[in-house]
Amino acid sequence: MLINNDDVKKIAHLARLALTEQESKDFAGSLSRILGLIEQMNAVDTAGVEPMAHPSEAALRLREDVVKEENQRDQFQAVAPATEAGLYLVPRVLE
């Protein structure tokens, strides 16, 4: 196994995903198989090949520095679960 149960739990925690014991075992298996495939590709000699950052040939489109957005806070906050004094409220975060 390239990825064990603990690795999966750590990644799940970083992404704030709740997994059952069974799910994390299953994911350890499937993620390991994906990494296994990548291991196979590692066998190919890629010396001198420039790493690809994006599959398309396109270059990034740049826009003018102009403010075009208007204040739509009311609309956005109408669908937020909790707001107060213009703020979005989220479960308490403690440092």
Added chain:
Amino acid sequence: MEWETVIGLEVHAQLQTKSKIFSSASTAYGAEPNTQACNVDLALPGVLPVMNQEAARMAVKFGLAIGAKVNKRSVFARKNYFYPDLPKGYQISQFELPIVGLGKMVINIDGKEKVVGITRAHLEEDAGKSLHEDFQGMTGVDLNRAGTPLLEIVSEPDMRSSKEAVAYLKKVHELVRYLEICDGNMQEGSFRCDANVSVRPKGQKEFGTRAELKNINSFRFVEKAIEIEIERQIDVIESGGKVVQETRLYDSVKDTTRSMRSKEEANDYRYFPDPDLPPMVLDDETIEAVRKTLPELPDAKRTRFIKEYGLTNYDAGVLTSTRALADYYESVCSHVKDNAKLAANWVSGELSAFLNKESKDITESPVSAGQLASLLNRIEDQTISGKIAKDVFEAMWASEGSVDEIIDKKGLKQITDSGAIEKIIDDVLAANNVQVEQYKNGQEKVFGFFVGQVMKASKGKANPGQVNEMLKKKLASA
């Protein structure tokens, strides 16, 4: 044991674009919460980032100014971490291919130059702000700042003391303001700094384990936080412990640093190229166009001021600390004849003192460069003395009129008529027989007393040079 400190700094400079890096929302500071957070900034489903060309130009401008390699092809990557003020769950940043590569800055420590290497500078987006006051037991999130363009400037671990770290930070601060890519406002958080600090026995080659200090938002705190952290690390090692690699928060009230363990866990950022953003490619033409917008840089200006105006190193440093102040000074000089030194004294002395007192920027000075120059010309042509000029300046500051109007209105014109001065001197000598005797008996110190009395009697208007000269003659023949 003797210890050596090793410091590297990461500076986050908010680029002063009008709109955000990947959305067209405004970046203006101080708006009502969330009124400048659009659907892209909020990470609503289906939105896509579109890069702001001005942010790219500003980053290139910085790269050119420090003589760094500007990468014509750079790549945006996702830095993944979970925090409520980062709605996407990742920050768009640059990882493997930043826009600015290796460069350097030269700092000055006790008259000696030292080169600090710049590892890289990359573009990224700022996060929002979390407000931890109690909102029904919840945390409040303001996303106005989310998506503000940042240039993260990473130095090499080249600094060896808190003093060097501050000198470097000030240098970067001065440069970004000269380049007009960042307003440098540390209180508002548009210029922030993290410090990587470690210690090692003097002479050892390998670096010690470092701690990253966060939340140091003034030059003074940078110095203090680093000092405190050095002490802590040496204490840990000398009492047999080991420094652990971690992020620590500086508490300016308690003047201590404390561990931020929560952050450590998340330190696996799982970077990967952002599929929403193909590589950014800049052509030579764009880069050369930016090069043409480079202003005279602080070091070059300082050297020129010393040469052109005959200023001391110190005066030149003060007067070139910001571009606006340097421009003001040069404007004054263009109106006064051959008296750049007097102009320097007034700009860095009286004028700066008044500006400081009212927390005003040079651009907000009620006394224009032209007006200050007229005042200096009145000192130069002996219409008023330097001392009286201070009173005139105060009246000019209060917008009481032009230099000549104020001099006329207040009757401040200097007395240069030798007859009038002689009369005053005679009166003073006649009224102070005792002191005249003392002077004759070799107590030359009383000379100052006479000068003071004459100036007082003339209400400060007598020409001090003439008073000195005539007093000497009078006393010699008395």
